[in-house]
Amino acid sequence: MWAFNLVSLPLTVGMVVATLRYFASPAVPLYVLATVGYAWLCSLSFIILVPADISTTITGYQEGDVGFFWSWTYWSTFFLSWAIVPTLQGYEDAGDFTVKERLKTSIHKNLVYYKIMGSIGLVGIILIIIMRHDWAGGIMGFAMACSNTFGLVTGAFLLGFGLSEIPKNIWKTADWTRRQKFLYHRIANMAANFDNAHQEYCHAIAVVQATSKQMSKRDPLRPFMDIIDNMLAQMLRDDPLFKPSGGKLGEDDMDYDTDENTMAALRRQLRRANEEYYRCKSKYTSYVMEALELEDTIKNYEQRDANEWKYISGFRENRSCTLGSFFDFIEFIWRCILRKQLMKVLAVILGCISAAILLAEATLLPSDVDLSLFSVLTNVVGKQEVLVQVIAFIPLMYMCICTYYSLFRIGMMVVYSLTPRQTSSVSLLMICSMIARYAPPISYNFLNLIHLGGNSKTTFETVLISLPFTVLF
Template structure:
């Protein structure tokens, strides 16, 4: 009876451990890893316990084992979600210097949250008493139904979004051209985010150094400054490739030396800035490597007759030995032939499962009709225990994947991040809390799709309670109505109804959910240039992202765009060919090798800020809004040159994009110059902002203004 359950438990444990190792940051403490792992294990235990519960209910083989495991997993998940995980999450997010202070901060924040939730629950209880005067039932079951109502309703819409997005996304990403366009946009956007995170981290270091210099040795806050100083030194020691530059002071950045709470805020700011920088650097590296591997795949497929069906990588060392050519051929067959066909087959299978789930959800309301393919399959396999449980587990697992896919995609835009090997403790705890909250509602929703003979209820349904009792405002049968609403929502989403409505009302675009289709209209010229430079740097032995920081600060001045359907190689050659006629500048940034050098740099920055204190507020705001353009002394002269510059650059870009100006170099010469050039990306984009060569006759001073 529990054979499938006991087989799945060790597999679930192994999956949880591997997932934690893959996503968790090296700085995550062991107690956080244990808490997250145990929460995930309990959540997935609920999912693998559902098939065993269905088997025992169909054939009447009730035992105390199922009831015991349900109580253990459900209440463990409940306590972890509402008590343990929020407390540890607040403790990890606090910036206080002692364990007691961090625990107090966590309890205070959670107390405020629980008071808000308790107030809402009290209002709901009052409304329930008003609308259900003659109600009599299980109080515990009613409480469980109330706690899961939010997960049932919102989980249905998350499920609908995932049912349509996962198969559609797999089908679109099979197309190499579509995926290349998306990656070019992602690389360009992530480069800008990485630069912003780099500047924020640099600013946090500058502020920390300035604050430490303000506090004397006899100040009561000196012990806290020593802790921050050690943290700062450890950060720079763990990441010697980080080069602080571009740090700036904000309006209230010199107010951290007032008390220990402000010092705790400074410590928290340092931690968050470093985590954000590491996260964006990891995401940028993954996007760049994926794009470069995709370019290699396309190139090898086009030259398969020349290479003899062997995969030749431009970013990995060549295989040697007797088995080297055989492995190259196997890699070619996998990347260029088999993988694409398997992804298409997977999309078709997942699309059929999604359609079957929607059909089952849509036919819950009719009482005498059973059109659920899963219910028919489970009831038709007879008394074969393993087949019954496998037939129940596969669609339930897919429903969980769809729900968690939507949950992570929405949550990563607002609340947390899920990055391989760079996910912080706070993000891991928040994610495990979300997973635990939605595991029981997903299981309950799946049980509604199964028609058990004689309308028998599973043990889990009895313990969960009836959602009709939790939401009496909609009348009896609400648990059969809300899935139908989800089906309608999913069909509207598949037909892009919401996007069309938002596009029709242009002012509503702020509510539009960003997806891959928005990045597939054409190649991003900035992303293509970044990929070309990263490939050249990799061939020289550098790491991905090692020289990317000075680049993204000039993206806002780029006006060259690549239209949909254009040849991306020719367009990139046109852009880079214009840059190749200038002599390269030496812009190598020296590494900061000691804390004394950083201190001197930050001290000079602080002195410069003090000298500029007499400037007007508008001047300060304008100087901080432009990251790499120096403001001239004369505003009139500056505005004149800015207008001339933008007009000439726009005119020149339009002419070159539309092929009115001849290219100065062929595509082969351009690509070879990219690979052999020692120019930095900062130089390239500085030249992109300059007009044509004729403007150099105006003199060196005018050239500096561009």
């Protein structure tokens, strides 16, 4: 088991760090990065614990460490997803001027949500009491049924979408003509969104500046206005190329200086407009750069004989070193030939894994026929510990990627955004909360695909049954 952990644990930590560095905005505070990083690490640690758990169950050598780490990661994700992260998310989203007021606003918003959820749960408990005389066990069963149903049912839909979309999108990306049309369409849409975000940002700046001008220095709200002015000045210093223009004021735009709450709303509006502007700018720039690079690649491929199969980039100067010609040839082979073919091969491989997972899902129902390829492979390798862990690790990792891919796609349409180097604190916290909630259901789903035979139960299943309330799912 330790040989597997020596490879998988650094890989998981590296994935978390690289993902955070790639997506997090420079303005994200350190405590948010630490919280999100820990939540992601706890969630992804399931892909290490599940293979280890399966291996120890098959070999019959149960290690106490596995049970300890299961409990640790389970309760960590529980408190993170249901208490710590939502509170921190509301705190980051609040526009109040003191720590106390921001926490108060966050707790108030979360209490409203929990009151609604609690009311729904109370109705279910009342129904159980009415319908059953022996209702003590029914309440426990109701809590576990609700939790399992939410995680497994919604997780199944997310998994199914990802299993289909990921191989299909990779295959489409390998088609240069199709990818060009897609990028042109996205660039047109993002240009409109970018323009709207620019107008909203300029509007927010105009409101702040106008409110600041009309407020006297002796106004009781002036200290709050100074905080907003300093925040705006810092935003403009961070991007000297940005020039506000076209911000028009409406009739209701000068009502922010009435009390502390309206000033907090003004601060929040400015911050959110700033985040949206740079999010749209980042996405628009990335699409434009990808389209230009694709056009460059197509042009080099069409002129390959004239260029002697050397890649001539339109974005950089030609290599003048001794091995420059050789490097140009290698770059041409990679960009114009190999990458396209490798993407098609990868799409076919992932498509086969997706088909195997979908077929294995059929074995969740009682059946005499084992259709799970992963179960068959696990039984074939028997007690070869490392092979068992590798066989479990690869499909489980892919299932996590598919589920989280669907979460990102769906969430980016309505709730949050995941943008390279421009993802805000609120979006990062929302994403990490959802990831933490779906980590145990994914693991439980995968364990059901591995038929260990007999009455063998993994440590995860034992720990799950022993929990007083399995409400994380």
